[in-house]
Amino acid sequence: NRQIVVASLPQGTLEPAHFELQDVPMPTPQDGEVLLRTILMSIDAANRSWMQGATYRDAVKAGDPMPTYAICDVVKSTSPRLSPGDIVAAESVWADHVTRPAHKVQKLPKVEPLSHLLSVYGIAGKTAFHGLMQIGQPLAGETIVVSAAAGSVGGYVGQIGKALGCRVVGIAGGPDKCAFVTDALGFDACVDYRAGGVFKALRAACPDGIDVYFDNVGGDILETTLGLMNERGRVVCCGAISQYDTTNPTGPRNLPGVVVVKRLRMEGFIVMDFARDDAKATRALQAWVAQGKIKVTEDIVDGLENAPQALIGLLNGDNTGKRMVRVGAD
Numbered sequence: 001n002r003q004i005v006v007a008s009l010p011q012g013t014l015e016p017a018h019f020e021l022q023d024v025p026m027p028t029p030q031d032g033e034v035l036l037r038t039i040l041m042s043i044d045a046a047n048r049s050w051m052q053g054a055t056y057r058d059a060v061k062a063g064d065p066m067p068t069y070a071i072c073d074v075v076k077s078t079s080p081r082l083s084p085g086d087i088v089a090a091e092s093v094w095a096d097h098v099t100r101p102a103h104k105v106q107k108l109p110k111v112e113p114l115s116h117l118l119s120v121y122g123i124a125g126k127t128a129f130h131g132l133m134q135i136g137q138p139l140a141g142e143t144i145v146v147s148a149a150a151g152s153v154g155g156y157v158g159q160i161g162k163a164l165g166c167r168v169v170g171i172a173g174g175p176d177k178c179a180f181v182t183d184a185l186g187f188d189a190c191v192d193y194r195a196g197g198v199f200k201a202l203r204a205a206c207p208d209g210i211d212v213y214f215d216n217v218g219g220d221i222l223e224t225t226l227g228l229m230n231e232r233g234r235v236v237c238c239g240a241i242s243q244y245d246t247t248n249p250t251g252p253r254n255l256p257g258v259v260v261v262k263r264l265r266m267e268g269f270i271v272m273d274f275a276r277d278d279a280k281a282t283r284a285l286q287a288w289v290a291q292g293k294i295k296v297t298e299d300i301v302d303g304l305e306n307a308p309q310a311l312i313g314l315l316n317g318d319n320t321g322k323r324m325v326r327v328g329a330d
């Protein structure tokens with residue numbers, strides 16, 4: 001049984017040397033616990049932000065196994081709630097096997113493929129749906145801009161926006177990702193922020209201004225986008241990946257002035273805040289997938305030992321769609 005711990009906390013950018021793969025004894029479930037075998041682990045930008053200090057959860061400290069949201073199957077159960085072979089979602093760690101209290105894991109349907117439980121019907125799809133619907137509240141015909149548009153959350157935000165009849169403009173790094181966002185995901189336009197001149201390019205792509213900005217990155221891109229918002233626009237503060245892997249945070253410098261003058265609403269959220277509406281999100285996403293309006297994009301890396309590089313790569317933009325690590329067979 002293997003696990004990966006954060007051997008030391010990064011001062012600047014995250015590197016493989018900050019992790020250590022360890023052999024540890026197979027855990028034994030105590031009363032009321034289950035032994036879980038990891039099948040898929042979600043790799044999230046948030047993994048890096050948890051290393052920066054306490055957030056909506058405890059900080060990850062040196063020596064801790066890396067926390068993760070995982071899809072697992074039950075190997076042994078001492079609880080009547082779960083049986084061997086059940087598929088569950090669990091707050092877990094980067095490891096082959098873990099034990100968890102049975103009441104803390106969620107039994108899931110055996111959908112095909114299981115990876116959809118982490119992508120479109122998991123954190124990515126739900127974050128996109130809840131953030132856009134509850135905070136962005138777009139109306140048909142409005143313009144939505146979303147950053148990290150070729151990533152997991154961003155890709156679903158834009159596709160939901162198109163399904164709702166909005167004009168959708170992405171922001172992504174590099175010409176290949178921008179082509180993917182327009183050609184494969186069906187966005188109306190995509191701005192390559194690595195090419196520079198983001199303000200001009202975004203202004204050209206949004207002739208009617210921006211009504212909803214779904215922000216996944218923060219920093220300079222947030223500053224630029226705020227400058228193009230329409231009056232009474234909504235800024236969905238989902239994340240700030242440009243600020244996670246650096247000791248040098250930047251921008252935006254136009255706050256709060258731009259919010260006042262344009263009567264903007266900026267509101268943050270954590271996907272769990274809207275858990276009461278998860279079933280509604282799943283139904284809507286299932287319908288859009290069935291109608292071909294949402295394409296499921298996944299980026300699966302094989303092998304527990306490759307989890308550190310999968311996270312480092314995500315922070316540097318080498319993923320397209322929802323990144324996850326496959327630890328065990330379905």
Ligand code: NDP
Pocket residue numbers: 043044045046123124127148149150151152153154171172173174177215216217221237238239240241242243269270271272314315316317318319320321322323
């Ligand atoms: P993604 O799949 O979106 O991948 C992250 C992408 O971010 C990369 O592919 C990269 O794409 C882009 N990126 C990296 N660095 C920068 C930068 N400096 N400036 C601009 N873009 C950058 O990852 P996640 O789905 O895990 O996360 C996306 C966002 O959603 C994060 O901010 C995360 O914290 C947030 N989130 C929030 C949740 C909530 O409940 N509020 C839940 C889940 C995620 P590119 O090549 O285009 O640069």
